[in-house]
Amino acid sequence: DAGVIQSPRHEVTEMGQEVTLRCKPISGHDYLFWYRQTMMRGLELLIYFNNNVPIDDSGMPEDRFSAKMPNASFSTLKIQPSEPRDSAVYFCASSQIRKILNTGELFFGEGSRLTVL
Amino acid sequence: AQKVTQAQTEISVVEKEDVTLDCVYETRDTTYYLFWYKQPPSGELVFLIRRNSFDEQNEISGRYSWNFQKSTSSFNFTITASQVVDSAVYFCALSVPGGAQKLVFGQGTRLTINP
Numbered sequence: 001d002a003g004v005i006q007s008p009r010h011e012v013t014e015m016g017q018e019v020t021l022r023c024k025p026i027s028g029h030d031y032l033f034w035y036r037q038t039m040m041r042g043l044e045l046l047i048y049f050n051n052n053v054p055i056d057d058s059g060m061p062e063d064r065f066s067a068k069m070p071n072a073s074f075s076t077l078k079i080q081p082s083e084p085r086d087s088a089v090y091f092c093a094s095s096q097i098r099k100i101l102n103t104g105e106l107f108f109g110e111g112s113r114l115t116v117l
Numbered sequence: 118a119q120k121v122t123q124a125q126t127e128i129s130v131v132e133k134e135d136v137t138l139d140c141v142y143e144t145r146d147t148t149y150y151l152f153w154y155k156q157p158p159s160g161e162l163v164f165l166i167r168r169n170s171f172d173e174q175n176e177i178s179g180r181y182s183w184n185f186q187k188s189t190s191s192f193n194f195t196i197t198a199s200q201v202v203d204s205a206v207y208f209c210a211l212s213v214p215g216g217a218q219k220l221v222f223g224q225g226t227r228l229t230i231n232p
Contacts, residue, residue, distance in 0.1 A: 043225075056219065104167035107165065109161060111160045
């Protein structure tokens with residue numbers, strides 16, 4: 001089975017540009033999470049969805065960040081305009097309710113490394 | 118608020134040595150879950166284990182074992198007879214019920230196993 005697929009794996013952009021990160025969760029999973037990993041702050045939850053609906057976006061740093069999940073197989077995280085402090089690795093993770101209740105396991109993608117110059 | 122502390126930033130040992138990764142947590146909730154995840158060089162985080170706050174039994178899975186002690190708010194992870202493939206960054210994490218798996222991660226411990 002394919003795992004969580006993220007694209008692009010690496011993105012280098014200039015300050016002020018729009019960045020869109022993409023995620024395809026594992027088929028059948030009804031939860032999707034976006035995490036950010038930086039040296040200073042470690043791994044932080046930005047937002048999560050259940051059945052394509054945003055449930056908690058309290059971790060989204062500011063209005064420049066937005067996330068959507070138009071259907072069960074696709075989600076985007078957009079940063080507009082991007083700033084150097086947004087440089088980080090962004091992870092997408094998915095799971096299903098039965099898995100969460102039984103073991104708590106989340107399935108992570110390999111991440112998108114963003115560098116904003 | 119929840120907090121997870123992994124005081125060991127980096128550990129380096131020689132293959133076949135035993136190694137213990139420390140994790141200390143803080144929460145005011147009486148019900149909570151503790152996790153360990155492994156992040157190999159490929160980047161994705163891989164789930165290793167979850168324990169709930171009512172189950173203080175130690176867990177053993179092959180060369181891996183976990184020691185949960187509520188009295189010291191610790192959930193330590195031991196690798197016995199370490200192997201080069203165990204080299205990775207290991208994260209301890211905490212979540213509380215009421216919101217899927219909103220994991221609060223520690224800063225991670227980078228473990229290097231030298232041949």
